[in-house]
Amino acid sequence: MRKTTFPKIKNITLLALMLVFSIAFSQNSNDIKFQGETYEMPENIATFQWNQMPESAKLNNGYVGWIQFYETPSQQVQDLFKRNNLQLLEYIPNKTYLFNFPTTTSISLLKSNGVRTIVPVDGNAKLSADLKRGNYDYWAKDGDNILVTLQYYKNVSNNYAVNQLAQHQISVKQNYSEQNTIDLSIPNNCLETLSNLSFVKWVDLVVAPSIKDDTRGRSLHRANSLDTQTGAGRNYTGAGIGVMVRDDGRVGPHIDFQGRLTNLTNISNQSHGDGVAGIMAGAGNLIPSNRGMAAGSDVYVVNYASTFLDPQTVNLINDGSVQITNSSYSNGCNGGYTSITQTVDQQTLDTPSLLHVFSAGNSNNQDCGYGAGNQWGNITGGHKQGKNVIATANVDYRGELRNSSSRGPAHDGRIKPDITANGHNQISTNENNTYQTFSGTSGAAPGIAGISAQLYQAYGNLNGGDFPPSALIKATLLNTANEAGNIGPDYKFGWGIVNALQAVKLIEENHYLSDEVSQGTTKNHTINVPAGTTQVRFMVYWSDAAATPGASPALVNDLDMVVTDPSSNVLEPWILDPTPNPITLDNPATNGPDHLNNVEQVLINDPAAGNYVIDISGFNVPMGPQEYYVVYELISDHVTMTFPNGGEHFAPNYVEALHWDETNTTEDFVLEYSTDNGSTWNNIATVANDTQYYNWNVPNEVGANTLVRVTSGTFQDVSDAVFNIAKTVANVNVIKVCPDTASFEWNVVDDAESYDFYLLGEKFMEVVGTSNTNSITIPITDPADEMWFAVRAKNATEGWESERTNAKRYGGGILDCTVGISENTFDNSLLLFPNPAKNEVNISLLDKTYGSFNITVANSLGQILDRKMNINNTSKGTINVSNYSSGIYFVTIKAGENVSTKKLVVQ
Template sequence: MAKITFSKIKIFSFLTLMLVFSLTFAQNSNDIRFQGETYEMPENIATFQWNQMPESARLNNGYVGWIQFYETPTQQVQDLFKQNNLQLLEYIPHQTYLFYFPENTSITLLKNNGVRTIVPVDGNAKLSAKLKSGDYDYWAMNGDNILVTLQYHKNVTDTYAINELGRQQIIVKQNYKEQHILDLSIPNNCLETLSNLSFVKWVDLVVAPAVPDDTRGRSLHRANSLDTQTGAGRNYTGEGIGVMVRDDGRVGPHIDFEGRLTNLTNVANQSHGDGVAGIMAGAGNLIPSNRGMAAGSDVYVVNYQSNFLDNPTLNLINDGSVQITNSSYSNGCNDGYTSITRTVDQQTLDTPTLLHVFSAGNSNGSNCGYGAGTQWGNITGGHKQGKNVIATANVFFDGSLVTSSSRGPAHDGRIKPDIAANGQNQISTNENNTYQTFGGTSGAAPGIAGISAQLYQAYGDLHGGDFPPSALIKATLLNTANEAGNVGPDYKFGWGIVNALQAVKLIEDGRYLSDEVSQGNTNTHTINVPSGTTQVRFMVYWSDQAASPGADPALVNDLDLVVTDPSSNTYEPWILDPTPDPVTLNNPATNGPDHLNNVEQVLINDPAVGNYELDITGFNVPVGPQEYYIVYELISEHVVMTYPNGGEHFQPFIAETIHWDEVNTTDDFVLEYSNNNGSSWNNITTVPNDTHFYTWSVPDEVGGNLLIRVTSGSFQDVSDATFNIARSPLVINVIQVCEDSATFEWSDIDDADSYDLYMLGEKYMEVVGTSSTNSITVPITNPDDPMWFAVSAKNDTEGWEGERNRAKFYAGGILDCLIGVSENEFDNALSLYPNPATSEVYISLSDKTYSNFDITIANSLGQVLQNKTNIDNTSIATINVSNYASGIYFVTIKAGESIATKKLVIQ
């Protein structure tokens, strides 16, 4: 990649504030460490006067600068400042804030309320490390100019900012109105001037180009248990929840999104967004086994814009259409807490029901500057390092980590990725009613987004349709995740592999609470742990205040969790050591106070029965009060069968992966199946205790009373309900289409006593008729309408039902029907030959009352292969079919108001 290198920029302070560059922390604990550099904070409140502030610190009728307190101000002091219009704009670590105060602010008031230091912001501190490096990639250059993103203070208008920049001959490339952000093209030599303008808050290089995180998982995710598609089970499809695909262009056409898809982009012929959308929200209308997570959600598609300030994204969030976004794109690597990171964190604070989901990236193997080599610290981009968002690692269907999946920590040592999901080798949707093999963290993230939509619906069903706070959903996902990698959280899997079933049970059981805490205060909550509990997990999570760009650490409000058991033993949360050393980063979690993350968990195995006290302390809450959520997981079963778990449709000889959960077992797992609802059992296999799945070749034992049992020592579990083993018809065709009816026939299935015919409805494939033979005639409203249809076999006496087969397409039009005189005349006037054909097909219309006609050729999947219009009826149309695969095609001829469809066989 081409780069342009300038000499490093030297910006000299014009005040007594001295810039000290250091690779280690400052010796003075009051100094500010910002982007790896150290800024001295002199104790000057005793002699400070406002006239000491330079002109570059004046803004409107006040001043902008840094203010440091002797200790984090109490909530009372924070509230006093607000009442006096003293704006603490952003928190900088070490009891320091970026402030805006009126010019008549009382120094005595500040002194009496714990202020230690007031200094102007050195221009150097407004420039990102990348910008100061002078080493710019091609995408950050505009000729000899640098492309930068500038944030300006909310106290000024965009008109004022643009006019001031115009005075410096700086070109505004993009104005993100109401966001206080501008994209600029600037000469290299104006950085010092730009950074010292008082209205300028932050300047960074424009974001790196977007790169898709490319390279099935419902049962691994336990999402199958949330969407059982049976009358007795859970049916959380994400209905009523808006999900956003921020990707490479239009999704579809595909019947798996029938009635639920809104494309807000004109970019076509791209497939990455199709793959993302299918995993997140595909309905499996075409092939049932390809169903996604939230098959009933409303899908909105927009172009990916890295800064999250594009109008489609903002509009859909602000008007409440979208609750969950998915972005499976990278922008750079280990970029730190950038202006984009701040944007996504702030959006979650502004709209508490909004959840941003990201891929973690596929950059493991890249050294992105964390300091521990190529296997650590390579989460891609800055937005994924947000505190209030989810970044997803990528695992195979068996739960093993994909080598390319990006690893943490975040730039400041926080736990990233947050959670893991299956993204590798998934079958997902593609354009024109086809499927593709999809992979990478691009496939893992939409799995989490889709499951989140299912949880949103579950919460809404219990709360009158209200949307949940995204903080509650994120906490629920993290606290119920299956252990993976090292015990406790780690920098590869985050908090583990998503377990949607346990997550929805937590929501349904109401095992959560919320409260708020202020600086220095402690709240105590009591939670009872009942007998029979084998493991308890307590977690506190809060949506943290957006940090200042460049902040390190990025945590603003720091809460502490301590758990006390009935015997007065205390437990501290998991912590990881972020020291940039490959051995240290791979070490298992220990326990202690956490001052980096906005999530803390205490896990206790074999807990004593009784009341547990959870103390939540506002260890450092400079922007309070801080709302938080406590979620708790009470695990009583050592072994839980999760797939198959009731209602599934298996086919003989097809490989299916059995999944189960376990906690605190030591013996190997014995797998068995029953074909008589548990009256007797047949051995499948025995697998080691560290294995939680098995790929089973389904036996040729048709029935509907199948169960799976898993046993480990004295612990055992069985599928909650029976599932099916049955065949699906291999062939189905429409053999006649008339004015008000259509007739279908299919291949027989041994032992079936009836068949259900499905046709595509408003959103899903729906049963429209049942037949005891291998054909059926059903009413239709318009013979010219296209039709998607499929069939399933069943035996009500024996109690089994097979999966419906792959949906088939008919383009529409009368077919082999005794029709009225005028229609019959039109059909008879048509000639299509040769049929079967190999290379060319000729079509003519002998009725010369029609001056021209149109021809459309479609395959059995409904894909239009050729479309010719306004063919002169004085000639014979020639169609080249030499590149068509052997099979059946449908040729539709339309002239005036007359239309007919003929079957064409290609050999």
């Protein structure tokens, strides 16, 4: 490690920004450590004069540089500086700030308020380690030039910055004028000149190329309990919340986003964004079991831009359209605290209701330079290293971590990933009303984003429609996550696997508070823990000030939490040892003061009843005051059945994954079911105590009074309400479409007394009629309109109902309807032969007044199989059906404004 001493001469020329990977300085050291170099800070305040500052430190009738205090300044001193327009722009660890002061600043004022050192910024300190290494990858090259991102000071106009660059023959590639950032193409020998310009704050290589993070989750996430789709349960669909898909292009068309989708990109024929959107916000209109998390949220789709400064993203955040974003992309690996990390952290501070959710990456087994081999420190992309964002790890539906899921720590030892969700083998939406199997942390992140939208709605319902601070939602998610991996947080699962049910209970029960703390002060909060509590979790979380790019550690405001129990025992939070050693990194968490993370938790098993005092102190708050949230979870049950939990629709002989939560149990779990509302019980299985799921082959017993029970020793829980077992309706078809009505039929379901008939409405499948037979005729307004339809069987006497069938599409047009001669002229002029067919079908029009016609062939699911456009009416159209499976198909012919659909039987 190189050590640099600042010379005590009039023209001081060097200093650097921040800390390398070091957990703390020695107590008496005034050094600044940054990117492998150590810089000594001379104690020069006694002799300092402003005329010692070089030309490169002069900016806008003032000076920029670094200022170090003897001690972190109190809030009174910080406020005094603000009143005197003495800007402490960014905090550099070890009591040092980047400053911008007017030329008239009184040195005696600085001296009397604890200032120790004032030095200019050397250009070398403004360059990232990647730039100084000089080994540029292909994506950072532009011919013989290199591509860099430049940040300039906020009080510098964009025009001034661009003009200064033009005078030095530096080419602007991309100008983010409202974000004080410019992408440049520069010669390699231009770096020194560029970095020594006074308005330049930081220079780094442009971000690495974007890579998609792709390689069933509602019940594992417990999100089913937030969106029960029943009158009695919770119905948090994310309605009124804007979610953003930042991905590879347009989403859809797909009826699972009916009435809720805004595409702001013209890129098509890509499927990654479709998969993300379906997990986050699909409504399950087409197939009910494929419903996503926030099925009522408003979905905005933009292209992924690695800077997070693209106009679509910025505008939708700033105008309040979007509260939650999802980006399932990587840009490099273990990138450290970059200018993009700073951007996403600052966006959260500027818009407190904004929550950025990211995939952690699929780069495990890759050594990304943390120093502990290829199983650690491989979180991808600088944006994921943010303190105020969420990075998500990936498990399967059983809660088992996928080997590819990237692992922490963050570059400076902070806990990453933050949380874990199911991203493996998720069934999600694809283009043209189809579905795809989706895997990787790309699928895990939108699960968290969707659940967050549900929590936003829950908070709004309790708070007059207001959006919650994202800090509260993130704290709630982390504090209520199910334990996974090692006890306490770890570098594989973060704080655990998301538990949406426990999270929403925390919001509903108002188990949170907020306050603020300043340098050297302490706030006390008393929380009563009732008798019978199995476990209590206290967590403090704060959205931290954005750090300077390159910072390590990146924590700016350092708060400490301790909990004092009713017996006056003092309890400290979990901490992990980030030493770059594979054994150390895999060790369970211990307890002690945490000076790396902006989240701390104290967990107590079998707590004594009484008052617990939560002390939050400002250990080091250089950019205060700091707002924080304390959230607490009181768990009274040792076991909790979470799926099925009431109102579900199961089909006989199908496999369903049962899920339950456990706290402090030791004995195996005994699973049973009842079909008579708990009067009698039947054995399902006994599973090991370290398992919280079971694949149940649903019995062939139709009824509405079904429950599942889980037992561990003396602890037991039952589904909150009964659920259904019933056969699903089969073979739903349209049989006739006339100008004013449409008729449908389906197979009879044994013991069904009635059937609900659904059509696709403004956003969801809606009941438009009920029939006591296996057919129905409904009124329609335009026979040319497409229809998506489905059916549910019911027995009111016994109280059961089946799952709704998958939606089927009819493309529109008169079908097998005898109408008046004038109305039926076009239909009668159509010839479709042979029908039934085996190899080919011919279509022609007898009415030659039409110059041409179009043909579309669809299967019974509404999927388009063939199209022929602009067929000359002097000839016939021919469709090859030799590869079609036997069954019923629909042939739609359109000529001019006339449309008709015919049934086609393929043998």
